[in-house]
Amino acid sequence: MTMAGPAEVTAGTGLDLSPFRGLRYVPGRVGSLAAVTSPPYDVVVRPDGLLHLESADPHNIVRLILPQADTPAARNAQAADTLRRWLSSGVLSPDAEPALYVYEQRSDDGMLQRGLIGALRLSDASEGVVLPHEDVMPEVVADRADLMRATRANLEPLLLTYRGDTPAGNGSASGAAAVVERTAERPPLLRTVTEDGYSHRLWAVTDPADTVRIRTDLRHRQALIADGHHRWATYLRLRAEHGSPSPWDHGLVLLVDTARYPLRVRAIHRLLHRLPLPKALAALEDSFRVRRLEVPLPEAMERLAAAAEKGNAFLLAGDGAFHLVDRPDPGLLARTVPADRPEAWRTLDATVLHATLLDHVWQIPDVPGHIAYIHDTAATVEKAERDGGTAVLMHPVHEEVVRELASQGVRMPRKSTSFGPKPATGLVLRALES
Numbered sequence: 001m002t003m004a005g006p007a008e009v010t011a012g013t014g015l016d017l018s019p020f021r022g023l024r025y026v027p028g029r030v031g032s033l034a035a036v037t038s039p040p041y042d043v044v045v046r047p048d049g050l051l052h053l054e055s056a057d058p059h060n061i062v063r064l065i066l067p068q069a070d071t072p073a074a075r076n077a078q079a080a081d082t083l084r085r086w087l088s089s090g091v092l093s094p095d096a097e098p099a100l101y102v103y104e105q106r107s108d109d110g111m112l113q114r115g116l117i118g119a120l121r122l123s124d125a126s127e128g129v130v131l132p133h134e135d136v137m138p139e140v141v142a143d144r145a146d147l148m149r150a151t152r153a154n155l156e157p158l159l160l161t162y163r164g165d166t167p168a169g170n171g172s173a174s175g176a177a178a179v180v181e182r183t184a185e186r187p188p189l190l191r192t193v194t195e196d197g198y199s200h201r202l203w204a205v206t207d208p209a210d211t212v213r214i215r216t217d218l219r220h221r222q223a224l225i226a227d228g229h230h231r232w233a234t235y236l237r238l239r240a241e242h243g244s245p246s247p248w249d250h251g252l253v254l255l256v257d258t259a260r261y262p263l264r265v266r267a268i269h270r271l272l273h274r275l276p277l278p279k280a281l282a283a284l285e286d287s288f289r290v291r292r293l294e295v296p297l298p299e300a301m302e303r304l305a306a307a308a309e310k311g312n313a314f315l316l317a318g319d320g321a322f323h324l325v326d327r328p329d330p331g332l333l334a335r336t337v338p339a340d341r342p343e344a345w346r347t348l349d350a351t352v353l354h355a356t357l358l359d360h361v362w363q364i365p366d367v368p369g370h371i372a373y374i375h376d377t378a379a380t381v382e383k384a385e386r387d388g389g390t391a392v393l394m395h396p397v398h399e400e401v402v403r404e405l406a407s408q409g410v411r412m413p414r415k416s417t418s419f420g421p422k423p424a425t426g427l428v429l430r431a432l433e434s
Contacts, residue, residue, distance in 0.1 A: 041062075099206045104202075144231055160223040162258070269375070270374075273389045
């Protein structure tokens with residue numbers, strides 16, 4: 001159950017982050033912490049990635065976030081039963097007292113990210129405090145809601161970003177950032193290195209004074225959803241279904257201060273299952289410039305980046321080469337892109353892809369049977385070549401554009417961005433107790 005801890009903070013108009021008793025794997029009951037973690041549910045490349053995670057350890061968290069059965073009801077019942085068994089057998093255990101958690105991710109190339117995991121209060125005013133920037137699919141929200149109802153748990157945190165105070169010239173921190181930095185100097189609750197090479201560390205913040213300092217700093221700030229739009233919509237739906245006060249008034253989040261730890265923004269690519277590449281290219285002859293590139297993938301992505309600086313550009317693949325698509329016909333854009341949105345939205349690659357290419361030129365419905373959204377660039381190309389479809393590789397959007405549109409209440413096409421690094425799923429869960 002979400003608990004505010006011994007020190008209360010009067011809610012402001014911004015973020016209200018509460019301590020909670022985290023559910024965590026008991027190290028002696030699993031092979032390793034790395035073997036039981038997973039990327040977020042929507043990043044797992046199924047079925048290959050799912051099978052790999054399931055075989056890594058019989059207690060891998062993927063058995064909760066992506067349960068496998070013949071029907072949705074059976075999948076959710078299976079996840080709920082699995083969670084109950086892991087709790088009763090001591091595979092998962094709640095921490096002794098409520099805490100906020102400092103979470104650190106570090107990569108070999110020098111990337112360092114630290115943030116706070118806690119239970120964020122949901123309210124009628126949340127829309128102005130937590131800013132979405134992408135649309136969601138109702139069927140995915142319904143699926144995640146059914147899973148949360150069945151398990152009565154937040155199984156993985158959303159990734160939210162906020163802009164804290166700019167660090168002083170000597171790098172010193174204040175407010176929540178000071179607590180984060182000071183906590184990270186202590187021995188952690190856990191540490192592990194996952195298969196992607198990232199090292200992860202987690203600390204508990206239980207001191208009442210530190211909790212007050214964090215919550216006081218956050219209560220006048222707003223956050224951007226970096227990852228987890230469907231889970232955020234699920235939180236709001238489930239809160240509306242339950243009377244307040246209840247545990248459903250809160251949702252599990254990771255808050256990262258991008259003034260200190262800027263996130264990386266990557267693109268999410270599209271795999272068009274039923275559109276052969278020759279047909280896709282033929283349809284573009286009169287409306288886009290198309291150039292064939294006989295170069296390796298890294299060089300092709302560099303060429304895409306250069307073209308994207310000058311206007312809308314995409315990279316198509318599926319036949320062993322790459323095809324740079326740019327310079328769309330202005331008349332075509334004028335006819336197909338809605339004119340009632342800000343220019344920053346109308347000129348997005350994702351907007352042109354969906355409004356012009358998918359809806360008008362290729363006439364492909366945005367449903368799972370026709371389009372897959374894949375984060376890994378090489379995997380997208382490989383699947384297109386293997387299955388005879390078309391890979392559409394995207395260039396990432398700048399974070400400033402995302403934040404500006406979100407602040408105006410403008411939603412980007414779904415899966416327009418991939419902020420990272422994303423938190424590893426399975427390091428800390430939140431139970432919803434009656």
